[in-house]
Amino acid sequence: SRSIDLAVIPGDGIGQEVVAQGLKVLSAVLPQDVKLETKEFDFGARRYRATGETLTDADLDALKQHDAILLGAIGDPSVPSGVLERGFLLKLRFAFDHHVNLRPSKLLPGVETPLAGQPEIDFVVVREGTEGPYTGNGGTIRKGTEHEVATEVSVNTAFGVERVVRDAFARAQARPRKKLTLVHKNNVLTFAGHLWTNIFNKVAEEFPEVTTDYIHVDAATIYLVTDPARFDVIVTDNLFGDIITDLAAAVSGGIGVAASGNINPSGEFPSMFEPVHGSAPDIAGQGKADPSATVLSVALLLRHLGYEAEAARIEEAVAADLAERVGKPARSTEEIGDALALRVAG
Amino acid sequence: SRSIDLAVIPGDGIGQEVVAQGLKVLSAVLPQDVKLETKEFDFGARRYRATGETLTDADLDALKQHDAILLGAIGDPSVPSGVLERGFLLKLRFAFDHHVNLRPSKLLPGVETPLAGQPEIDFVVVREGTEGPYTGNGGTIRKGTEHEVATEVSVNTAFGVERVVRDAFARAQARPRKKLTLVHKNNVLTFAGHLWTNIFNKVAEEFPEVTTDYIHVDAATIYLVTDPARFDVIVTDNLFGDIITDLAAAVSGGIGVAASGNINPSGEFPSMFEPVHGSAPDIAGQGKADPSATVLSVALLLRHLGYEAEAARIEEAVAADLAERVGKPARSTEEIGDALALRVAG
Numbered sequence: 001s002r003s004i005d006l007a008v009i010p011g012d013g014i015g016q017e018v019v020a021q022g023l024k025v026l027s028a029v030l031p032q033d034v035k036l037e038t039k040e041f042d043f044g045a046r047r048y049r050a051t052g053e054t055l056t057d058a059d060l061d062a063l064k065q066h067d068a069i070l071l072g073a074i075g076d077p078s079v080p081s082g083v084l085e086r087g088f089l090l091k092l093r094f095a096f097d098h099h100v101n102l103r104p105s106k107l108l109p110g111v112e113t114p115l116a117g118q119p120e121i122d123f124v125v126v127r128e129g130t131e132g133p134y135t136g137n138g139g140t141i142r143k144g145t146e147h148e149v150a151t152e153v154s155v156n157t158a159f160g161v162e163r164v165v166r167d168a169f170a171r172a173q174a175r176p177r178k179k180l181t182l183v184h185k186n187n188v189l190t191f192a193g194h195l196w197t198n199i200f201n202k203v204a205e206e207f208p209e210v211t212t213d214y215i216h217v218d219a220a221t222i223y224l225v226t227d228p229a230r231f232d233v234i235v236t237d238n239l240f241g242d243i244i245t246d247l248a249a250a251v252s253g254g255i256g257v258a259a260s261g262n263i264n265p266s267g268e269f270p271s272m273f274e275p276v277h278g279s280a281p282d283i284a285g286q287g288k289a290d291p292s293a294t295v296l297s298v299a300l301l302l303r304h305l306g307y308e309a310e311a312a313r314i315e316e317a318v319a320a321d322l323a324e325r326v327g328k329p330a331r332s333t334e335e336i337g338d339a340l341a342l343r344v345a346g
Numbered sequence: 347s348r349s350i351d352l353a354v355i356p357g358d359g360i361g362q363e364v365v366a367q368g369l370k371v372l373s374a375v376l377p378q379d380v381k382l383e384t385k386e387f388d389f390g391a392r393r394y395r396a397t398g399e400t401l402t403d404a405d406l407d408a409l410k411q412h413d414a415i416l417l418g419a420i421g422d423p424s425v426p427s428g429v430l431e432r433g434f435l436l437k438l439r440f441a442f443d444h445h446v447n448l449r450p451s452k453l454l455p456g457v458e459t460p461l462a463g464q465p466e467i468d469f470v471v472v473r474e475g476t477e478g479p480y481t482g483n484g485g486t487i488r489k490g491t492e493h494e495v496a497t498e499v500s501v502n503t504a505f506g507v508e509r510v511v512r513d514a515f516a517r518a519q520a521r522p523r524k525k526l527t528l529v530h531k532n533n534v535l536t537f538a539g540h541l542w543t544n545i546f547n548k549v550a551e552e553f554p555e556v557t558t559d560y561i562h563v564d565a566a567t568i569y570l571v572t573d574p575a576r577f578d579v580i581v582t583d584n585l586f587g588d589i590i591t592d593l594a595a596a597v598s599g600g601i602g603v604a605a606s607g608n609i610n611p612s613g614e615f616p617s618m619f620e621p622v623h624g625s626a627p628d629i630a631g632q633g634k635a636d637p638s639a640t641v642l643s644v645a646l647l648l649r650h651l652g653y654e655a656e657a658a659r660i661e662e663a664v665a666a667d668l669a670e671r672v673g674k675p676a677r678s679t680e681e682i683g684d685a686l687a688l689r690v691a692g
């Protein structure tokens with residue numbers, strides 16, 4: 001009999017609320033014969049304040065035992081900026097080699113977009129997750145003086161770029177349009193730019209059916225608001241991916257519905273799934289958060305574990321729920337979760 | 347008697363066409379007693395193909411003799427990506443210490459925006475122009491092999507950050523709303539992030555009337571499409587500035603109307619003014635390019651040289667011209683230039 005053994009990290013702020021709904025929908029969608037086990041981990045701001053710990057080796061060992069990880073959100077104003085981001089979120093992505101950071105953008109019917117004319121939006125960003133300016137390389141000399149110099153080093157390897165580029169080509173190949181766009185800034189960041197561009201062109205030869213395209217990151221932000229339909233799959237570096245996926249989320253219905261997967265394709269380590277939004281401390285505990293992004297992250301999780309039909313059922317349920325919202329009064333986090341659970345079970 | 351001695355670099359593609367209109371409007375707006383002298387420089391793709399040169403020491407010496415520089419656009423598909431960008435555009439910015447890269451965004455009445463609901467947009471981005479990931483630091487080892495490593499080093503100095511932050515505070519102070527937002531990614535790029543944040547907070551003490559704000563670059567792209575009215579003046583690093591000003595141009599009417607100044611505030615070197623758009627080889631020579639961005643760059647140039655009334659007259663003329671376009675057939679580059687010249691003279 002089948003089973004899913006899930007590590008759950010509700011985290012801070014609205015993380016708690018949205019994860020509860022994500023788990024509710026997960027239980028509802030799974031067939032009877034699949035045994036779901038969950039173990040909750042109390043990581044985030046509270047633990048950091050109490051113990052000074054963000055993510056220990058023992059934590060990593062414990063997480064490693066599970067099939068996948070569902071995360072709500074991490075971050076709180078009581079913790080200095082960077083501590084939980086570098087000490088928890090990025091540490092986990094690097095420790096578990098989550099080099100494929102998958103962020104789909106789809107503007108669903110009935111969902112509001114800040115763009116005029118309800119454009120067609122249906123693309124996936126494959127963001128590299130373990131290199132680039134996120135490696136923590138760099139440093140500071142003469143700190144706090146008028147002669148301070150601070151550097152940040154973007155590290156890019158053929159190994160790291162090739163595996164994520166190949167993953168993106170495979171994803172493009174599997175989609176109807178079969179189009180892959182490389183987003184970089186190879187006219188200015190020429191060292192990293194040449195590496196990315198050369199590897200992209202080399203791997204392209206293995207995927208003759210995939211149409212390829214290159215766009216500078218600055219121009220990509222223009223297309224994301226003037227012509228988002230031009231994108232099918234995008235592959236890009238860690239920092240550019242961070243920036244354009246927030247914009248992509250904004251134009252395709254907001255971070256209330258943006259899901260993401262931090263994927264280790266080899267399965268050597270568990271992959272982690274999380275909404276793109278943060279912990280939103282300003283609305284935490286009020287039942288106002290939209291759990292849809294977390295529920296859609298559960299769909300990505302199920303697809304990753306091989307439950308394609310269940311993933312699709314969740315995505316259809318969220319789409320139907322969003323379409324029915326138009327003109328109706330706002331519902332609570334729990335009401336939305338209940339409605340989605342009902343739909344997927346139905 | 348007063349005089350302006352201008353270096354003119356039409357450059358490639360539509361650069362030629364739009365600069366001709368910019369100069370036409372400049373001549374029309376200047377009072378009789380101001381003597382305008384222009385000297386044209388043939389830089390760009392053609393020269394590079396013919397001589398292999400992009401920008402020599404002799405070129406820099408010649409440019410240095412002028413009060414300011416007006417540039418059309420540089421770049422052509424016949425030249426490998428990066429050659430003219432690094433060898434001309436960035437070389438000039440660095441050689442003339444253009445550390446204040448000024449990019450205003452204003453959505454004018456009648457101008458189309460990809461955003462729904464015609465939001466209010468009126469802000470200025472002060473982009474650092476001589477540091478960050480644009481310094482060309484970094485390198486490649488084992489090039490072309492499966493063990494290639496390519497790095498890009500973002501270099502940030504207290505000296506460089508402080509002068510641009512102070513410039514931005516002064517600009518915010520001079521505007522009615524007096525609000526300055528720092529855009530960075532200080533939760534991930536902690537070395538550079540701390541330098542920027544500390545200096546920003548330190549300089550803020552000298553400007554008690556200016557309201558300050560901090561936003562991560564990824565979130566900034568969200569606000570630029572969901573709530574652009576929240577911005578008054580933004581200060582940011584070279585790469586983040588590159589990215590968000592393209593997005594800013596897109597939401598506030600497109601790169602057809604986006605102007606920029608590469609400013610050396612001390613006046614030690616001439617400042618350079620240019621439209622944000624590129625050379626657009628696909629429409630070059632067809633009279634289709636909108637010269638408004640170049641004409642607005644001429645306004646920035648005049649303001650920089652102390653001709654505030656003339657700068658304002660140009661901006662009013664462009665606004666009036668754009669408002670009158672609605673529902674009318676498209677005009678040629680030259681027709682728009684003629685109309686603007688007539689307006690500013692009138």
Ligand SMILES: CC(C)[C@H](C(=O)O)[C@@H](O)C(=O)O
Pocket residue numbers: 085086089090242276533534564
């Ligand atoms: C919180 C932060 C470290 C993170 C990132 O920059 O990757 C976030 O913005 C994201 O996109 O997941």
Ligand SMILES: CC(C)[C@H](C(=O)O)[C@@H](O)C(=O)O
Pocket residue numbers: 187188218431432435436588622
């Ligand atoms: C052409 C390129 C070097 C340049 C930059 O990246 O600064 C351009 O994008 C700009 O914004 O002026």
